[in-house]
Amino acid sequence: xxxxxxxxxxxxxxxxxxxxxxxxxxxxxxxxxxxxxxxxxxxxxxxxxxxxxxxxxxxxxxxxxxxxxxxxxxxxxxxxxxxxxxxxxxxxxxxxxxxxxxxxxxxxxxxxxxxxxxxxxxxxxxxxxxxxxxxxxxxxxxxxxxxxxxxxxxxxxxxxxxxxxxxxxxxxxxxxxxxxxxxxxxxxxxxxxxxxxxxxxxxxxxxxxxxxxxxxxxxxxxxxxxxxxxxxxxxxxxxxxxxxxxxxxxxxxxxxxxxx
Numbered sequence: 001x002x003x004x005x006x007x008x009x010x011x012x013x014x015x016x017x018x019x020x021x022x023x024x025x026x027x028x029x030x031x032x033x034x035x036x037x038x039x040x041x042x043x044x045x046x047x048x049x050x051x052x053x054x055x056x057x058x059x060x061x062x063x064x065x066x067x068x069x070x071x072x073x074x075x076x077x078x079x080x081x082x083x084x085x086x087x088x089x090x091x092x093x094x095x096x097x098x099x100x101x102x103x104x105x106x107x108x109x110x111x112x113x114x115x116x117x118x119x120x121x122x123x124x125x126x127x128x129x130x131x132x133x134x135x136x137x138x139x140x141x142x143x144x145x146x147x148x149x150x151x152x153x154x155x156x157x158x159x160x161x162x163x164x165x166x167x168x169x170x171x172x173x174x175x176x177x178x179x180x181x182x183x184x185x186x187x188x189x190x191x192x193x194x195x196x197x198x199x200x201x202x203x204x205x206x207x208x209x210x211x212x213x214x215x216x217x218x219x220x221x222x223x224x225x226x227x228x229x230x231x232x233x234x235x236x237x238x239x240x241x242x243x244x245x246x247x248x249x250x251x252x253x254x255x256x257x258x259x260x
Contacts, residue, residue, distance in 0.1 A: 001042065005032040007056075008039045013200050014193070015048035019116075022057025027065035028112045030083070033090050040093050049204055050196040051097070053120060054104035054189070060129065061113025066250060069138075072237060073246045084233040087112070088144050088226050094119040095148055096215050098208050100199045104192040105129045106185070110167070115145040118152065118178045121211075124192055125170045126185040131178050132167035139245025139255065141236040143229035151218060153177040 001008075007018040017039050019026035043051050055061055064072075072083065094101065094116065103109075103120035108130040117123055117131065125131075133149070135142040142149075142162045149158045157176055161168075173179040183191045199207065236242050240258050248255035 001038065003035045003039065005029060005035050006039060008042065010046065010048060013047065013049040014052065014196050015043045015046065015050070016052045016054065017043070019053075019055040019061055022055075022059075024065060025059035025062035025108070026055045026057065026113070027062050027068075028116075029065045029068055030086065033086050037090055037093055040097060044098060048099065049200045049207075050100045050102065052102045052104055052189075052192045052196060053116065054192070055106050057107075059107040059113075060103075060105045060109040061116050062108060063111030063113050063134070069246050070250065073243050075237065077234065077238060080234040080237045081230070084144070084230045087233070088230050091115055091119060091144055091148060092222075092226065098211055100196075100207060100211070102192050102195055104188050105131075105179070106188055111135055111142075112145070114178075115148070119148055122181075122195060123173075123179045124181050124183050124188060124195070125173060125179040126188055127170050127182055128185065129170045129173070129179070130167050131170075131173040132165065133161050134165045134167065136163065136165040137245070138249045139236070139239070139241040139243075139257070141233055143232040143236075144226065147222070147225045147229050 006020045009016045017036070019032070021027060021032070072080070075083070101120040103117045103123045105117045105123060105125040107126070107128065109117035110130065110132050111134050114131050114133055133142045133145060146158060146162055149162070153176055168176065170179060170182050174182055239260060241260060244257065245255050
C-alpha cells in the first residue's frame with residue numbers, strides 16, 4: 001500500500017514507520033492518523049518482529065496540524081466526537097500493539113506527538129529532543145493521552161506536565177520516565193536497530209505474551225476511562241476558550257481567556 005503522510009519499510013524481521021511530513025514538522029492530520037492505523041495493522045499481520053517509529057527531518061512530531069486546528073474549531077459536536085474517537089483509536093492501537101515498538105525521537109515531540117513517542121515500549125531520544133503536552137496553552141484538553149500517561153509515570157508527574165503544559169528537555173524526560181535512553185543524533189537509528197536486534201533474539205511467543213500481560217492488567221478500566229476522555233475531548237471543542245486559544249495560537253497573539 002502507498003502512503004502519503006508516512007513511509008513503511010520492511011527489512012527482514014524489522015519494520016520502520018517514518019512520519020513523513022517534514023515540511024509540517026510531521027504534524028498530525030486526519031490522514032496521518034488513518035495511515036498510521038493502517039501501517040500498524042500491516043505490521044501486525046506481517047512477519048516483522050519489531051517496529052521502529054521515527055520522524056523525517058528535524059522534528060519527530062509537532063502535534064496537531066495547524067490546518068486541522070482551524071477545521072476543528074468550526075466542527076459540529078458529532079464531527080468532534082468522531083475526531084476524538086479516531087485519536088483514541090490511534091493511541092490505543094499503539095498502547096496495545098502486540099509487537100515491541102521503539103520510538104526513535106529525532107527532535108521535538110509535542111502534544112499528540114509526545115503521545116506517539118511515549119506510548120511506545122521504548123523511547124530513544126536525541127539530546128536535542130523536546131517533550132511536552134501543551135494542550136492547556138491553547139484551551140484544549142489532554143484527556144485521551146492522560147489515560148495512558150498516568151499509567152506510565154504516575155499521577156503526580158502527569159499532573160505537573162498536563163496542568164502546566166510545559167516543555168521538557170531530553171534529560172528531564174529521561175528522569176520523568178517519558179524517555180528510555182538518550183542517544184547522540186548520529187547514533188539514533190543505529191541504536192534503535194541494536195535494540196531491535198536484541199529483542200528479535202528473544203522468543204517471539206514470550207515477547208507477545210509478555211506484552212499481553214501488560215495489556216490485560218490494564219484492560220478492565222482502560223475502555224471505560226477512554227470513553228470518558230473521548231467525551232471530554234469532544235466537549236471542550238465547543239467552548240469559547242478553545243476557539244479563543246486556537247485563534248490566538250494561529251494569530252500569534254496572547255489569548256483572551258474567559259472564566260467558564
